[in-house]
Amino acid sequence: MGFAKQPSVTGKSEVFGYPDVRAVAKAYIALTKPRIMLFLLFTAYCAMVVAQAGIPDLRTTVVGLGGLALSSGGGAALNMWYDRDIDAVMHRTANRPIPSGLVKPWHALAIGVSLGALSCVVLALWCNLLTASLSMAGYLYYAAIYTMWLKRKTPQNIVIGGGAGAFPPLVGWAAVTGHQSFAAWAMFAVIFLWTPAHFWALALYKNEDYARAGIPMMPVVRGARTTKRQMVIYTALMVMASWILVGAVQEQVFYMIAATAIGCVFLRLTICLLRRQTDDEGLAKQTFFLSLMYLPAVFAVMVVCALL
Numbered sequence: 001m002g003f004a005k006q007p008s009v010t011g012k013s014e015v016f017g018y019p020d021v022r023a024v025a026k027a028y029i030a031l032t033k034p035r036i037m038l039f040l041l042f043t044a045y046c047a048m049v050v051a052q053a054g055i056p057d058l059r060t061t062v063v064g065l066g067g068l069a070l071s072s073g074g075g076a077a078l079n080m081w082y083d084r085d086i087d088a089v090m091h092r093t094a095n096r097p098i099p100s101g102l103v104k105p106w107h108a109l110a111i112g113v114s115l116g117a118l119s120c121v122v123l124a125l126w127c128n129l130l131t132a133s134l135s136m137a138g139y140l141y142y143a144a145i146y147t148m149w150l151k152r153k154t155p156q157n158i159v160i161g162g163g164a165g166a167f168p169p170l171v172g173w174a175a176v177t178g179h180q181s182f183a184a185w186a187m188f189a190v191i192f193l194w195t196p197a198h199f200w201a202l203a204l205y206k207n208e209d210y211a212r213a214g215i216p217m218m219p220v221v222r223g224a225r226t227t228k229r230q231m232v233i234y235t236a237l238m239v240m241a242s243w244i245l246v247g248a249v250q251e252q253v254f255y256m257i258a259a260t261a262i263g264c265v266f267l268r269l270t271i272c273l274l275r276r277q278t279d280d281e282g283l284a285k286q287t288f289f290l291s292l293m294y295l296p297a298v299f300a301v302m303v304v305c306a307l308l
Contacts, residue, residue, distance in 0.1 A: 027100065027103050028097065032072070032074075032115070037069055044065060044068050045065060045172060046172070046300070046302060047173045047184060048061065048173070050183065050249070050306045051183075060175055064123070064175030066122065067123035067131070068171050069119075071138060073115050074113070075112070075139045076112075077111045077112035078112035079112075079142065079143060083147065084099060086152075087099050089212055089213050112143065120132050130174045130180075131175045134170045141164040142161070142164035146160075152215060155221040157215075158199040159195075159196050162191070163188075165191055166192040169184050189244070190245070191295065193235075196231065197238070197266075197270055201284050202288045203219045203227070204219050204273075205281045205288070207220060225274075231274070231287075232270045232274050242260075243256065249305035250305060251305040254301075254305055254308075258301045259298055266290055273287055
């Protein structure tokens with residue numbers, strides 16, 4: 001999920017012959033994909049609230065989300081380290097910290113490994129072992145299984161790799177309760193099933209970028225039609241998965257109506273995209289940006305309905 005705005009290549013400004021400190025600092029921050037991190041932390045915190053049936057205490061919140069932030073940032077840094085070759089040839093990623101020359105590859109590797117290890121220590125010592133294990137599982141899933149294995153091997157890379165971004169609710173739930181529940185895994189399922197339509201919408205209008213880099217994204221390998229058909233299927237499954245969460249909230253009727261309405265808006269757009277035969281770049285962009293709003297909306301509704 002690389003949507004964070006990265007430093008520009010032209011951002012390599014110099015002061016007295018040395019790189020601009022602010023540009024370098026921004027590059028190192030961008031290495032952790034902070035926007036995606038905030039997205040992951042939001043879903044984790046929502047799970048914490050639902051698990052607590054209220055606002056979790058400050059210590060649990062800080063330690064749980066802090067540890068997750070470390071593993072998320074570490075996984076992102078490893079992703080940028082490993083993908084530096086393909087990032088350099090894609091317009092969407094050419095300005096990332098390593099291709100832009102602002103961050104050395106070995107620095108990214110060291111930061112990625114260090115943050116991942118620190119996350120495990122923090123969560124194991126000040127939270128619980130289950131939370132630490134789940135956070136590390138998400139870290140390894142994203143950095144190793146998705147980035148180093150699936151991404152360049154199969155058009156199902158996003159489908160299988162989607163599990164990486166679905167770990168935060170499990171981490172948040174475990175941080176509060178010390179165990180897992182059906183509701184936490186339902187949240188995992190919603191995010192997992194959301195991921196294909198989200199990423200494939202991006203891949204549809206960035207198809208040339210992925211083809212140039214040799215990444216076997218679904219639109220590159222199977223074509224736009226097949227991609228859009230599968231987007232509809234996964235989105236429909238996602239809406240059905242969101243219904244499972246009705247048992248985790250107090251205001252069940254309101255949640256069911258709101259979650260269904262929000263999901264159907266997203267589903268309708270994927271169906272419109274499927275029906276569109278040509279010139280669908282604009283609609284693909286709309287689908288992508290709507291997907292960015294879907295998860296926060298559903299999770300926010302879930303939290304409100306759990307607190308009422």
